[in-house]
Amino acid sequence: MEDLIKKVAGHIAAAKHLVALTGAGISVESGIPPFRGKGGLWEKFDPMEVGHIQSFMRNPEKVWRLLISEMRDVLVSAKPNAGHLGLARLEELGILKTVITQNVDGLHQMAGSRDVVEFHGNFAWLRCMDCGSREQTVDIDLSQMPPKCGCGGIYRHECVFFGEMIPPKELDRSQIAASTCDLMLVVGCSAVVQPAAFMPVIAKQSGAMVIEINPEPTPLTGTTSTILVKGKAGKAMREITAEVERIIAAKRQQ
Numbered sequence: 001m002e003d004l005i006k007k008v009a010g011h012i013a014a015a016k017h018l019v020a021l022t023g024a025g026i027s028v029e030s031g032i033p034p035f036r037g038k039g040g041l042w043e044k045f046d047p048m049e050v051g052h053i054q055s056f057m058r059n060p061e062k063v064w065r066l067l068i069s070e071m072r073d074v075l076v077s078a079k080p081n082a083g084h085l086g087l088a089r090l091e092e093l094g095i096l097k098t099v100i101t102q103n104v105d106g107l108h109q110m111a112g113s114r115d116v117v118e119f120h121g122n123f124a125w126l127r128c129m130d131c132g133s134r135e136q137t138v139d140i141d142l143s144q145m146p147p148k149c150g151c152g153g154i155y156r157h158e159c160v161f162f163g164e165m166i167p168p169k170e171l172d173r174s175q176i177a178a179s180t181c182d183l184m185l186v187v188g189c190s191a192v193v194q195p196a197a198f199m200p201v202i203a204k205q206s207g208a209m210v211i212e213i214n215p216e217p218t219p220l221t222g223t224t225s226t227i228l229v230k231g232k233a234g235k236a237m238r239e240i241t242a243e244v245e246r247i248i249a250a251k252r253q254q
């Protein structure tokens, strides 16, 4: 494992334009459950029942009660872990240019990452479905279900539901980032939800190397990605970032 960490750090230190694609796995060590796999949200809820826009339109109260109220406390109190902090450090070092995240938790920005594309939107803000006015999730009164705006319209999160398009600006920026990077790091992403899972494919087709960090292999492993660091994002990123810093310091002394 130590050799693999050194190898990955070597690729990162040599990269001119690193882009990261992150999924729910990077936030697991911050106490946020993933969607799939053991302990995942979709073990508890049917994604088509609570995660689809048509279910929300049919019965917003149910979706608010089942999913959103439960997630609010978890998301509002979560703090970045070594995975997020490692990526922010790589940006500070001038290597990492963009983080494309499928997560709606805002933890990359909290860790200090500046160029973050929120592919599936964010949980921090709500929007009235009638008048479009915005409100912070943390400020919303949950005694009324579903929460409503002063105009009487129902609030929804600025998250992308199943059945909705990816916001064009985010999709565009992600495709540009994927096609211009020379290395893509895919962290904590099951790579089964499209079009996010296609970003590493675009990177590979554009000539970039793709490296994954995940305790489990994914559909990208061995096909699109050439290296899988099999482990948790926090530990792996802490070790990789420390090694990248060592390589850079050694180069400066030469």
Ligand code: OAD
Binding pocket: 022, 023, 024, 025, 026, 028, 029, 034, 035, 036, 037, 040, 047, 051, 102, 103, 120, 160, 161, 162, 187, 188, 189, 190, 191, 192, 193, 213, 214, 215, 216, 218, 231, 232, 233, 234
């Ligand atoms: P998933 O829940 O599908 O997958 C989480 C991935 O993280 C899996 O591959 C796990 O093996 C891995 N994992 C678990 N613990 C980890 C850890 N400590 N460190 C690193 N990896 C770990 O999450 P996503 O791939 O993000 O969509 O799911 C994609 C989309 O599916 C989400 O954005 C959401 C969901 O439905 C929408 O909300 C539209």
